Amino acid sequence: MTIKDKTLVNINGQILKPEQASVSVFDRGFLYGDSVYEVTMTLDGVPFMVEDHMDRLEKSASKIGLPLPFAREEIVRQLITTVKSLGVKKSYVRIVCTRGAGEITLDPTKEQTGNFILICKELHPNPSHWYDKGVWMVIADVIKKHQRATDPSVKSGNYLNNVMAMAEAKQAGAFDAIMLNHQGMVSEGTTSNIWIVKDGKFITPPLDAGLLGGITRKSLLDLGKNQNLQMSEANFSPEEMKKADEVFLTSTTKEIVPIVKIDDQVIGSGQPGVNTRKLHALYQDLMVKHYKSEKSRLNI
Numbered sequence: 001m002t003i004k005d006k007t008l009v010n011i012n013g014q015i016l017k018p019e020q021a022s023v024s025v026f027d028r029g030f031l032y033g034d035s036v037y038e039v040t041m042t043l044d045g046v047p048f049m050v051e052d053h054m055d056r057l058e059k060s061a062s063k064i065g066l067p068l069p070f071a072r073e074e075i076v077r078q079l080i081t082t083v084k085s086l087g088v089k090k091s092y093v094r095i096v097c098t099r100g101a102g103e104i105t106l107d108p109t110k111e112q113t114g115n116f117i118l119i120c121k122e123l124h125p126n127p128s129h130w131y132d133k134g135v136w137m138v139i140a141d142v143i144k145k146h147q148r149a150t151d152p153s154v155k156s157g158n159y160l161n162n163v164m165a166m167a168e169a170k171q172a173g174a175f176d177a178i179m180l181n182h183q184g185m186v187s188e189g190t191t192s193n194i195w196i197v198k199d200g201k202f203i204t205p206p207l208d209a210g211l212l213g214g215i216t217r218k219s220l221l222d223l224g225k226n227q228n229l230q231m232s233e234a235n236f237s238p239e240e241m242k243k244a245d246e247v248f249l250t251s252t253t254k255e256i257v258p259i260v261k262i263d264d265q266v267i268g269s270g271q272p273g274v275n276t277r278k279l280h281a282l283y284q285d286l287m288v289k290h291y292k293s294e295k296s297r298l299n300i
């Protein structure tokens with residue numbers, strides 16, 4: 001295994017080099033994807049939207065009855081300490097909590113100690129062509145799981161569904177895939193939320209379309225309210241999406257990426273749209289303000 005970026009791993013409070021970092025092969029996260037996770041990032045050691053990520057981590061864990069090994073304050077403290085040791089300008093942070101290692105059995109009620117893993121690695125700027133030229137997505141044949149199966153609102157370590165959708169995208173030579181739900185409506189990307197712009201209105205599928213409530217998605221919905229933008233949560237079909245004026249995806253690390261082609265359909269002018277660019281600029285202002293206020297709140 002070679003990891004090219006500067007990386008540190010924290011396992012249950014111990015900071016380790018990546019080559020020293022390992023967990024048991026009996027860990028249920030490895031055996032069954034029986035874990036929850038979050039992805040955030042830091043700038044100058046300040047974590048981004050950390051309370052929202054902790055809210056979602058706690059919600060995911062509670063939905064699958066997984067006890068978190070540490071309290072929220074301790075997780076944030078470990079995150080800040082590990083990132084400080086890494087000593088880079090920007091870092092990617094993955095927080096993983098598993099149900100731990102034990103006898104090989106599906107039964108999750110056996111007494112066992114969970115594992116807490118933080119992976120912190122240097123985060124490089126995303127390629128500028130994503131934002132300047134936009135990206136090409138495919139609609140995956142594999143569909144999103146029903147809420148009564150592996151609930152998409154839980155950010156669990158079980159991502160095989162999304163891995164298979166990404167495999168379809170790579171097979172086609174595309175950037176990523178958009179997934180539909182069992183009703184054939186748009187749900188989300190493999191690790192992102194999807195938005196369309198139609199007649200100046202921003203629309204993203206509602207939570208009951210079977211998706212992960214993205215923190216970027218929530219920030220944008222709040223921003224929309226504050227800035228008096230026309231924004232709503234509504235279902236749309238893949239055909240409606242392909243006829244939209246603009247389409248974009250959102251996620252913590254990718255921010256807002258314009259989608260200029262879906263399958264073989266060019267979206268709008270085939271260039272990143274003006275509304276998408278405007279929203280991205282507003283979001284970047286919000287990020288700057290957020291880092292500043294978090295720096296003082298967390299005393300970093």
Ligand code: PDD
Nearest residue numbers: 039190191192193212214215216251252
């Ligand atoms: N993924 N939908 C899914 C399935 C996701 O995995 C993610 C995030 C999102 C966007 O959520 P947010 O805006 O909170 O990042 C939507 C992270 C980035 C990942 O797994 O790498």
